[in-house]
Amino acid sequence: xxxxxxxxxxxxxxxxxxxxxxxxxxxxxxxxxxxxxxxxxxxxxxxxxxxxxxxxxxxxxxxxxxxxxxxxxxxxxxxxxxxxxxxxxxxxxxxxxxxxxxxxxxxxxx
Amino acid sequence: xxxxxxxxxxxxxxxxxxxxxxxxxxxxxxxxxxxxxxxxxxxxxxxxxxxxxxxxxxxxxxxxxxxxxxxxxxxxxxxxxxxxxxxxxxxxxxxxxxxxxxxxxxxxxxxxx
Numbered sequence: 163x164x165x166x167x168x169x170x171x172x173x174x175x176x177x178x179x180x181x182x183x184x185x186x187x188x189x190x191x192x193x194x195x196x197x198x199x200x201x202x203x204x205x206x207x208x209x210x211x212x213x214x215x216x217x218x219x220x221x222x223x224x225x226x227x228x229x230x231x232x233x234x235x236x237x238x239x240x241x242x243x244x245x246x247x248x249x250x251x252x253x254x255x256x257x258x259x260x261x262x263x264x265x266x267x268x269x270x271x272x
Numbered sequence: 273x274x275x276x277x278x279x280x281x282x283x284x285x286x287x288x289x290x291x292x293x294x295x296x297x298x299x300x301x302x303x304x305x306x307x308x309x310x311x312x313x314x315x316x317x318x319x320x321x322x323x324x325x326x327x328x329x330x331x332x333x334x335x336x337x338x339x340x341x342x343x344x345x346x347x348x349x350x351x352x353x354x355x356x357x358x359x360x361x362x363x364x365x366x367x368x369x370x371x372x373x374x375x376x377x378x379x380x381x382x383x384x385x
Contacts, residue, residue, distance in 0.1 A: 192372065204362060204376035205315070212371075249315065251374075257303050257322035258372030259330075264314035 166263035168250050173269045174240055182235045182248050182266045190254030196224050196235045197249040199265065205249055209235070237268075245270045275299070276377035278363055284383045291350040293380050295363030301375075302368045304346035306330075306338060308359040309379075315362065321346055322368070353384045 165187045174180040186194070193212035197205035211217055211226035211233060223236040237244055247265040254261075279294035295304065305320040307330075317330030319338040327338050335357060339347045346365075350357055360381050364374040 195373065197374075204378050205374075206376070207373045210371050210373065251315075253372050256368070257320060257328065258366050258368070258374070259317065259320055259328075260305075260372075260374060261317070261331075262307075262315040264312070 166250055166252060166261060168248075168263040168266045170264070171267045171269070173271060176240055176242060176270055176272050178240050179236065179238050180240060180268065182237075182250075182268065184233045184235070184250035184263055186231050186233070186250070186252050186263075188231065188252055188254065191228065192253040192255070192258065194224075194226055194233050195251040195253065195260065196222075196233075197251060197262075199247045199249060201246070208248075240270050242270050242272070244268065276363060276365055276375050278361075278377040278380050280380050281378060282381050282383075284385065285350075285353050286385050287354060289350075289353050289384075291353050291382065291384075293348040293350075293361055293363075293382070295346045295348070295365075295377055296344050297346075297365040297375070298344065299365065299367070299375070300343065301365035302343075303366045303372070304340065305364040305366075305374065306336075306346065306348045307362045307364065308332070308357075309362055310359050318348065353382075355384050358382060358384045 196208040199205040209224040250263040251260040306318045321340040363377040
C-alpha cells in the first residue's frame, strides 16, 4: 500500500510563490501526479513526474525525488483563482491504480 | 477532449435501497475507477477495473459492488444503502500507457436518509 502526507492547509498572497510538499511511502511506484480541485468540482490534472527532477508547465512546476519519497508543487505568480485543493497521488501497478493524499487547501489572499 | 459523465449530480435515497451510479467515458480508456470523497478523508478508492468484466477491490470495497459489461461504462452498486454511504462519488478513467492521467467525472453527491 501507499501512505501519502501533505499539509492540510496553506495560505499565500496574490502574486507570491507557494510550495506544497508531498511525502510518500510506497510498495510500488509508477509515477506521481498533482491534481487541482476547486470546491464542488472534480479534480483536474496538473502535472506528472516519473523521473527525478523538475517538470515546468507555465506558472506550475513539480519536483520529484524518488529516493527521498518526496515531491513538491510550486505555484508562481499566484492568482485568486488558484485558491483550491491540491491533491498529490501516487500510481502503481499495470492498471495505474492511484492512492491520493488528503489534499492541501490553498487560500490565496489579496 | 476526454469526457467522463456520471448519471446524476445529486441523488437522495433511503436506507436499504439499492442504488446504481453509472459512469461513461468516451475515450476508449482501459482503466476505470470509483472513488468516494469525504471531508478530512480525501479521495478513497472503492473499486477499479482494467478491462471489460475485470474488477479489483480498492481500499474500501465493503458495501459496494461494480459492473463493467462494456468498455465505456463502469457502474457502482450499493446493494443496501446505509447512512454512512452518504458521500461524493467520483468516477475516473485512464488509458494504459506511460502517463496514466486520470480524468474525472463531475461527481455524484449521494445523500442516504
